[in-house]
Amino acid sequence: MEQFIYYLKVSLISIRRAPLPYALTIFILSVGLGVFFANATFYYQLNSDPLPEKSDKLFFPMLNLVPYECSTDCRTPRVLSYSNVEKLSQTDIPSQAAAMYSADGYLRQRADQTPLPVSIRITQRDFFAMFDVPVLHGSIWPDNSARPEVILTKATAQKLFGKSDVVGEKLLLDDRNVTVSAVLDDWQMLPRLYDANNRNHLSEADDIYLPLETGYDMNYLSNSQSQTFDDTDYRQLSTQGRTGALHQLQYWVKLDTPAQQQAYRQFMTNLVQDEKAAGRHPSPPNNQLVAMRDIVSYFGGDSSDIKAFALVTLLFLLVCLFNASHLSLNRYLSNQYEFSLRRALGASRSQLQLQMLADVLIMALFTITGALLTGYGGIKLMNNLLPANRLFSDWDLTLLLGLLTVAVICSYLVTLYPSLRASFGSLNQQLKE
C-alpha cells in the first residue's frame, strides 16, 4: 500500500510538470464521456426491464376478430372490443388477467370546488398484482364487478386531501359519487410497458384507477387509441359499447409456464376457428401473443432518435479517446527519460505498469468528475430537446456503476498504449541524451 501511495505521489508530480496538456486530455475525455453518459442514460432507462422477474410471463393477446374482410392491411388491431375481451377471458389458463384503457376526467371533493383534471386508468382487479403496484392504504377491489370506487395515487390523495390515508372518503368524479377504496404507494413503472400503444409507455402513471365495468357504465371513452368497425353510437358506451365493434381495450394475461403459453395460444386458435365457423371472423386468422419485454418493438415504439444519438455519441467518444490518447502519448514520451532511468535503477516493466495504474486511477478520478458534470448538463439539454423522454433521465446505482466502469476503461485505454511505448523505449539511448 505504501508503495502504491508513492506511485500516486509520482503521478501527481508528473501532472505538475505539464498541467496544461494533462488538463486538455481530461477535458477531451470528460466531454466525450459526458455526452456518451447523457445518451447512455436515456438508452439504458428506455430499454430497461421494469419487471425482470415476470416480463417473460406477461403477454398481450391480439385477435384479428373484426367484422370485415381485410384485403390489403390485415394487421391485427392493437386493441380489443369488450366482447373480444369477454371471449378471451373465458378460460382459466392465465393465472391473472386484466383489461384496461385510459380516459380523462375531473375530480373534486365537493361541487363548489374547482375540479382537478386527472388521468384515469380504467382496469380490472388483477392489474395491481400483475404489475406489482404497491398499496399504501385500503385494499384493491375484491372482484371485477362494477362499483363506484376509485383507487388514488398517493400524490393525488395528497393533492386533494393534504394527506395519504383517505380510504372511505367521498369524491365527485365528473360529478358522480365515488368512494376511495385504496391509496397506492409511490410507484412509477418505467417504461410503462402495460400501455405501449402510441408510445404511451414514455408517459407518467395515471392519477386514479376505476373498475372497468364502472368506466363503461360511466361512458368513458379511451383517450389514447380506439378503433370502430360499425356505426354504433359509442357515446352510449354503457349500453352499446359492450356489444358493438368499438375496439379500445388493451388486455394482459399472466402465463407462468411455457405449457400455459402454448395452451393459451391453442385456446386463441380454437376461439378464432369457432368465430369463423359462426361467420363472425371474415379475415384470415392472425393471432398475436406478444411478451411484455417485446411489446415496444412490436408496436414500433422504439426510440429511434435515442438510437441515432447513441451511435453518434459512441463515434464522438471514439474520436475523443483517440485525441486524448494522442495527447497522453506526447506526455508520456516527454517523460520517457524518467521511465528509462527507473528501469535502469531496477524497476521491472510490471512495476512500471503499477505506476501506470496509479496514473489511470488519478486520470479516472478527474475524468469521472468531469464526465458526470458534462453528462448532467447533457441530460438537462436533452430534456429540453426531447421532453417526451424526460422521465428516463435518472441515474440509478447500476447505471452509475456501469458509467464509472466505462470511465475507468477509457482512462486505462488512454494511458495503456502511451505508457507501454514509454516503458519499452531504448534505455541506454534515453539516459545518454
Next chain:
Amino acid sequence: MITLTNLSKIFRTELIETHALRDISLQINEGEFAALTGPSGSGKSTLLNILGTLEQFDDGDYQLDGKSVKGLSDAALSKLRNEKIGFIFQSFNLIKDFSIYDNIELPLRYRGLKPAQRKQRIEQALELVGLHARRSYLPSQLSGGQQQRVAIARAIAGQPRILLADEPTGNLDSLMARQVMELLEQINQQGCTILMVTHDPDQARRAGRHIQIIDGQLSDAVLYDPLAAQSA
C-alpha cells in the same frame, strides 16, 4: 566477478551492420577499480551498457558472479540491476522535481525495502558523499559536482557489487572532478568493484587497471591519450 567470453554486439539498420564489439573476452575481479578508455565510437559505452544489462549482446557470454545473464527475463534483469549494479551517468540523471532524498530512494523502493531500512541506507550514503544537510534540496539547487555526488549516493545506497560509471566527471570542472574521483576511490577502498569509462588519461592512470578498447576490440593495455592521438 565479471567474465566476458567472445562477446559481440552488432547494430543493424536496413542498409548497414556495424560491429560495435568483436569477440571481447575480459575478466574483472572483485574489488578492482578499472578504467575503460578508447576513442569516441570505439564501443566503450556499448560495453558498459551490456555490463549494466541496459543493452543485449548478440554472441558470446556474460557471467556476473558466476551466472550467465543471457536469456534472463525482464524481471530477472531488473532484479539484477537493482541488487548488484550501481550506475553513475555523465549527466547525473537525477529527477529534477524529486528531492535529493527521494532521488536516492528510487532504487531502494524497487527492491521492496521497508521505510526504516531505506532511511538508514540513504542517510549512510548521504553521509559518505557529504550531502546530509542538503537531503531535502532539489537537484537544481546543487552544483554540478554536488549533483554527481548525489548520483553516486544513489548508486551506492543499494550496496551494489559493481559500480558502472560512464564518464562521471565529463560534465564537471577539474576541482569537482577531483572530488568525485576521490570519492570513487574511497568507495573502491571499501570493497566495491568499479568500472569507469573515461576520456581523461589522468583519471585512467588513477585506476588500478586500465582497459583500452579500439574499434570494438580490446587493445593492448597502453593508455589512450586523446592529445597524443590528435597530434599523431
